[in-house]
Amino acid sequence: MNPAEAKARIEALSKEINHHNHLYYQEDRIEISDFEFDRLLEELIRLEKEFPQFLYPDSPSQRVGGTITKEFETAEHEYKMLSLGNTYSPEELVAFDERVAKGLGHRDYAYFCELKFDGVAISLVYENGRLVRAVTRGDGTRGDVVTENVKTIRNIPLVVQGKNVPDKFEVRGEVFLPLKEFEKINNEREILGEPPLANPRNAASGTLKMQDSGVVAKRRLNCYFYQLLGEDIGVSKHDEAIALIESWGFNVSPTHFKANNIQEALGFIDSWREKRFTLPLDTDGVVLKINDYDQREELGFTAKIPRWAIAYKYQAESAQTRLLSISYQVGRTGAITPVANLAPVHLAGTTVKRASLHNANEIIRLDLHEGDLVHVEKGGEIIPKITGVVLEKRQPGAKSITYIDHCPECGTHLVRKEGEAKHFCPNTKACPPQLLGRMEHFVHQRAMDIDSLGTERLRTLIDEGFVKSPADFYGLKEKQHQLLGLEMGQDQYQKTDDGILYIGLPKALFALTELISLSAIEKFCAEQIEKPMMQVLQLFQGYIRNSKKKVAQNVGMVQLLENALLVSSLPPMEDYVPVAVVLGLLVGNKASTGQLIEAAYHQNTVHGTLLKLDVKLGDGQEERIKKLKGNSFQEGVIGNMLEGIEASKNQPFEKVLFALGIRNIGENTAQLLARHFKNIDALREASTEQLLEINGVGETLVHSLHEYFKDKENLQLIEKLKDAGLNFSVSEQSVSLASNKLAGLKILASGRFTHFKRDEIIDFVESHGGTYVGSVSKSLDFIIEGEEMGPSKKEKAEKLGIKMISEAEFLKIVNG
């Protein structure tokens, strides 16, 4: 490369890296993987070394990638918050170690090894034992002050008491969103029709930078601490500092290790390669830090990184396996997600059987064919992905995968909207997963609040045809005797496309044997998961012999199952056995094979199959078959459910309106509309102009409302719910006034305010008897002018000569 080329490349790389830094730190999103990003940075550093004349002071190799957001006060860090050098190769780690050894004149040293937590760095400053400031890393020199948000993290001590607490100190750590919380939030968002959060790191970073700490508190962030700083901290080694902050009540991950040389550190790295996936948060490597503070000082820093530490990052692990088939999952919003079913393969500590394919484009991009040998990778994310096809191994004549054109759940023709990657099932009203989504929304705590109707129960009520619309909940009382004994937990079943019912192997073995617990059988099967099922049955016989429990009888039953499976005409399914086959062994001569197959056909459960079979069973048989069933509705559960449904009739109009699930009508909008129109008929009849007059209502919302009320079925639903006794108007006593100070006044507010958020000021005006008006008109008594009031509004108001008052003046009118 000649200097001109190098210069061009350095500039191009810098531009690209700056772009990704901006996305990553400012917008909390990514376009490329960390590995790809690190490669770009590495190339830049290499070129700058080779051509030092093009090393500019503002190069991304010289600076920490983030900056401040401008939405918070900022504070300067007393000690800079730097990056870490990183590497993906053990050889480079050894080279780092050699540099360290040389730098320390070959004296003894130790590495303190910690996992590299994938979250957001935070610095906490304590004075006289109290937390005074929490600051993000920002650009390394200055960061955003996010103290209020950080205070909502439960295990961060606001006051530190303990031995040897210095007057002033700083601790640093990583704020993260636990994986479980992340999943919970996304589940919830899906139910409420909000877009999912991309990944736990971005979610944590975005949360920390929110303006409303009330929302932050709900997110349940957590934090691990890994650094203590200050003038008189009284310790001279990192391991002592970690023990100290732990004794002061800071949360330290128990995963650290002190290595006496690089070989021990490499051993530690290896031991966590797979185990790290069991941790409650994402980790992407191991950080090695020189343990002794004096030695750290000797080694020093570059502009961007300490020379006494390095991060070893795990590369995504990959494996090859066979593509067996593709299933299509229908989400609660009707979005179709293709999932690849793979021959089981061991990858990064788990057995992988499935990989996400995202959408049709991904299948085209990979050019997947039936039976392809594929590369699967497991990186930071929880679900592995297919990264490529081994073309040389493609079978001749293999057909390329064609995307489905009908919904696998309800058969409706799929649609794909302009510019969208995903296909959708448009049957929003009756497609089972979509119906489930709507019902979950309807009963949600923030809507009708029927918490006795969890997902499992809802799914059962939908699958068994009891609930086709929210109105059906209010007719369940009349059907309660039919609910008794109805089976839940359909997860234990599988059905082929043509309607043959299968049950999970552990359940079948549990019912066929005696004195062996279900959990023991499940554990056994989980350990054998990679073996073919017939071999698992063989091994299970050995397991029974070892357990010494009813050996002859239990082994005999398993052998009968083996034989029955071998002679059965039903197709085999790994990990599952046909319900007809298992029942055949349990009911003896009460029914023929043909009858059983017929009975289980198109049924969803053992319960349903038995109802259809309609034979009288002996007591012993009943008992055993009961072991086969999932949980079922019992009197207590039914009573509980009906009570919750009854109580929901008291939910106020705004909650009912939200529960209807009208597109684009979130909780706040529902509240706004309910308070403004007071009842559903007024809302239905509202004209576009009337709607747009309301502050916070835009074109999209008006369109959604019109679409909703145009649909006859929706109107029927509303009628039915009204008949059931739900509130479709604001009850008079609920609008109690705080005062009459604004009675008779027509008021508008515009701009930003210190004491109110957007909708709060409307509530405030109304609760003091005033009328809030959404647009500038002559009828207004005054306008409350906030910061940055809209210029067109201001101009119009001035033209009409309407009085404008400040927020402070307004508060004086009300509060005196």
Ligand SMILES: NC(=O)c1ccc[n+]([C@@H]2O[C@H](COP(=O)([O-])OP(=O)(O)OC[C@H]3O[C@@H](n4cnc5c(N)ncnc54)[C@H](O)[C@@H]3O)[C@@H](O)[C@H]2O)c1
């Ligand atoms: N994919 C992208 O587009 C993109 C863009 C920018 C940055 N990145 C990634 O972000 C990272 C960039 O660097 P960075 O400066 O934010 O982080 P870094 O990799 O330089 O490491 C420093 C950070 O590691 C964290 N950390 C976690 N565990 C730690 C521990 N035990 N001890 C000390 N620190 C610990 C701290 O937050 C600290 O600020 C790289 O991993 C890079 O791949 C990716």
Ligand SMILES: [Zn+2]
């Ligand atoms: Zn469908």
